[in-house]
Amino acid sequence: MATLSALHTKNKLFYLLLALGGLMVLAGLYAVHMMEEHGHIISGMNNQIVWGLPHVFAIFLIVAASGVLNVASIGSVFGKTIYKARAPLASLLSVAMLAGGLTVLMLDLGRPDRIIVAATNFNITSVFAWNIVLYSGMFSLVAVYLWTMMEQCMNCWTKPAGFAVFAWRFILTTGTGLIFAFLLARQAYGSALLPPMFIVLSFAWGLAVFHVVQAVIYAWNEKVLDPTILQRKKNLLGIFVLGSLYMVATYHFTNLYFANRVEFEHFILFDGGLFPNLFWWGYVFFGNLIPLALIYLPGLGQTRCVMAASMAVVLGAFVFLYVFIIGGQAFPLSIFPGFEVSSTFADGQINEYHPSVYEFLVGIMGLAIAFMITTVSVRVLNFMPQDKHYIAD
Amino acid sequence: MSEVNNQRRAFLKTSLGAAAVAIAPGMLLFDMAHGSTEPVSGKVRWGMLIDTNQCKPGCDECVTACNTENGLSGGKLPTDSQWIRKIEIKDISTGRQSSLPMMCQHCEHPPCVDVCPTAASFKRADGIVLVDKHRCIGCRYCMMACPYKARSFVHEPLHDQNPDVPRGKGTVESCTLCVHRIDEGLQPACATSCPNKAILFGDLNDPNSPIAQKLRTVASTQVRADLKLNTGIRYQGL
Numbered sequence: 001m002a003t004l005s006a007l008h009t010k011n012k013l014f015y016l017l018l019a020l021g022g023l024m025v026l027a028g029l030y031a032v033h034m035m036e037e038h039g040h041i042i043s044g045m046n047n048q049i050v051w052g053l054p055h056v057f058a059i060f061l062i063v064a065a066s067g068v069l070n071v072a073s074i075g076s077v078f079g080k081t082i083y084k085a086r087a088p089l090a091s092l093l094s095v096a097m098l099a100g101g102l103t104v105l106m107l108d109l110g111r112p113d114r115i116i117v118a119a120t121n122f123n124i125t126s127v128f129a130w131n132i133v134l135y136s137g138m139f140s141l142v143a144v145y146l147w148t149m150m151e152q153c154m155n156c157w158t159k160p161a162g163f164a165v166f167a168w169r170f171i172l173t174t175g176t177g178l179i180f181a182f183l184l185a186r187q188a189y190g191s192a193l194l195p196p197m198f199i200v201l202s203f204a205w206g207l208a209v210f211h212v213v214q215a216v217i218y219a220w221n222e223k224v225l226d227p228t229i230l231q232r233k234k235n236l237l238g239i240f241v242l243g244s245l246y247m248v249a250t251y252h253f254t255n256l257y258f259a260n261r262v263e264f265e266h267f268i269l270f271d272g273g274l275f276p277n278l279f280w281w282g283y284v285f286f287g288n289l290i291p292l293a294l295i296y297l298p299g300l301g302q303t304r305c306v307m308a309a310s311m312a313v314v315l316g317a318f319v320f321l322y323v324f325i326i327g328g329q330a331f332p333l334s335i336f337p338g339f340e341v342s343s344t345f346a347d348g349q350i351n352e353y354h355p356s357v358y359e360f361l362v363g364i365m366g367l368a369i370a371f372m373i374t375t376v377s378v379r380v381l382n383f384m385p386q387d388k389h390y391i392a393d
Numbered sequence: 394m395s396e397v398n399n400q401r402r403a404f405l406k407t408s409l410g411a412a413a414v415a416i417a418p419g420m421l422l423f424d425m426a427h428g429s430t431e432p433v434s435g436k437v438r439w440g441m442l443i444d445t446n447q448c449k450p451g452c453d454e455c456v457t458a459c460n461t462e463n464g465l466s467g468g469k470l471p472t473d474s475q476w477i478r479k480i481e482i483k484d485i486s487t488g489r490q491s492s493l494p495m496m497c498q499h500c501e502h503p504p505c506v507d508v509c510p511t512a513a514s515f516k517r518a519d520g521i522v523l524v525d526k527h528r529c530i531g532c533r534y535c536m537m538a539c540p541y542k543a544r545s546f547v548h549e550p551l552h553d554q555n556p557d558v559p560r561g562k563g564t565v566e567s568c569t570l571c572v573h574r575i576d577e578g579l580q581p582a583c584a585t586s587c588p589n590k591a592i593l594f595g596d597l598n599d600p601n602s603p604i605a606q607k608l609r610t611v612a613s614t615q616v617r618a619d620l621k622l623n624t625g626i627r628y629q630g631l
Contacts, residue, residue, distance in 0.1 A: 122510075335495070335616060
């Protein structure tokens with residue numbers, strides 16, 4: 001009876017979680033309706049900060065959606081058993097986060113009703129247009145990959161499908177990095193380092209999300225993850241965090257070397273008010289050093305530590321994107337290098353941005369969509385990793 | 394029988410006459426609204442030469458004229474559209490000050506056109522860079538890409554628009570070089586309104602045009618020439 005009552009409680013909890021997710025989506029849709037009715041004037045975005053909080057959420061979700069597939073790739077492409085068992089869950093998370101991120105991007109458009117225009121008018125020179133193809137291709141490929149994994153008679157196709165997804169996700173994150181890399185005039189962007197940087201960031205962010213979801217699923221099913229498996233996966237997270245820190249450091253160091261970008265680097269790293277604080281404390285300390293300590297310090301590295309480290313990496317990711325996207329636009333565009341400038345259009349001034357609750361709700365909606373897709377799928381289909389007794393590969 | 398036929402003829406005549414009277418003004422209006430059906434010539438490249446020595450600090454006649462011509466509010470909030478703005482600049486090393494109008498530079502290789510996912514941003518054969526308001530989805534990527542901050546996003550619903558200059562909430566817009574005036578053989582509003590004649594408008598490709606002749610004789614620069622966008626707007630005295 002006790003088991004039955006526990007099942008009832010779990011059932012109720014499932015529907016409660018679903019209702020919460022649904023409410024968040026509804027709140028996001030309300031915000032979209034308000035922006036549609038009144039225009040973007042009710043958001044904090046303006047003619048200087050043209051991309052705001054929704055883009056922070058959307059880009060996090062899209063980059064993490066690509067990164068989480070790393071777990072699947074290590075399984076299918078490199079044949080590591082413990083990762084193979086987790087490939088279906090990783091693929092599901094990827095589809096869920098991609099759906100969430102793209103919904104936010106789409107609904108933040110000035111004219112979301114014209115999405116069919118975006119689908120039918122293709123400008124070949126636009127990296128945005130390439131990304132439309134990359135995102136839809138990713139959906140289809142991951143769906144096929146999932147099918148080959150979950151349908152027994154299709155299992156022989158898992159490896160080629162895994163290879164295709166492996167290649168596609170690299171190209172997709174390259175595409176995301178290129179959105180900024182192609183902005184030649186902005187001091188914050190316009191760097192060929194950005195696509196590889198986004199790829200390495202995606203590894204860390206995707207794996208962190210995977211760890212959090214995996215821990216919740218194991219707890220829900222009252223199972224304990226084999227400590228040896230946890231050990232391997234936590235080490236991988238540590239390497240990815242170190243890798244992303246290295247890429248971010250290289251990006252800033254190269255910028256510091258270019259005379260025309262020194263001023264921007266001083267702004268973002270030292271005297272830009274909120275942004276340096278967010279960068280050093282939020283991203284470097286909280287999003288990198290704390291997780292590294294939790295992973296590598298002797299006596300730490302247990303399940304809870306890995307969970308906390310993963311959550312810190314995710315939070316650090318949001319802070320990083322806020323500094324990168326908003327901070328990059330807050331610094332005045334240099335139209336007349338070597339001149340002091342002033343105008344009625346904020347030339348030469350640090351641009352102000354105060355995000356509104358509507359933007360926040362649109363962004364949160366993306367997370368809620370990813371959450372709902374994952375929760376329902378995990379409930380109705382078998383995404384629970386099935387580990388055999390661990391044997392080193 | 395013959396009486397009946399006459400009535401029918403009279404009825405048909407009256408009906409035809411009434412139909413013609415009803416349709417004719419519509420056809421006339423359609424023709425007027427449709428404008429010229431001839432494509433613009435690629436032999437022409439419209440541009441401007443702005444003499445910063447003649448442009449007076451504090452004077453914003455060109456900005457006012459642009460706002461009036463294009464039905465802009467003239468507001469200066471961060472969410473208001475500004476198609477043209479006056480910039481005061483001061484050389485940090487020498488202290489020399491200048492004043493100049495800044496607007497879409499109508500580049501030969503416009504980054505906004507390159508990045509636009511739906512090809513809503515486009516360059517006309519005569520070099521004018523425009524936004525197709527029916528195609529723009531409001532992604533603002535062009536605003537990120539423009540090196541001159543020349544573009545604005547319409548943040549609010551619009552009322553009482555100028556029929557010659559259609560605009561749209563949720564879309565991006567910028568200086569059209571007063572394309573509706575150019576197509577009628579007129580000059581852009583900013584050029585005609587400048588009290589000091591600091592803005593010279595014309596065809597950069599016509600060696601006999603005043604602008605081409607002046608460009609041959611005076612030193613002029615393109616803003617951010619290092620980007621090699623080959624702008625249609627040139628500045629003298631910078």
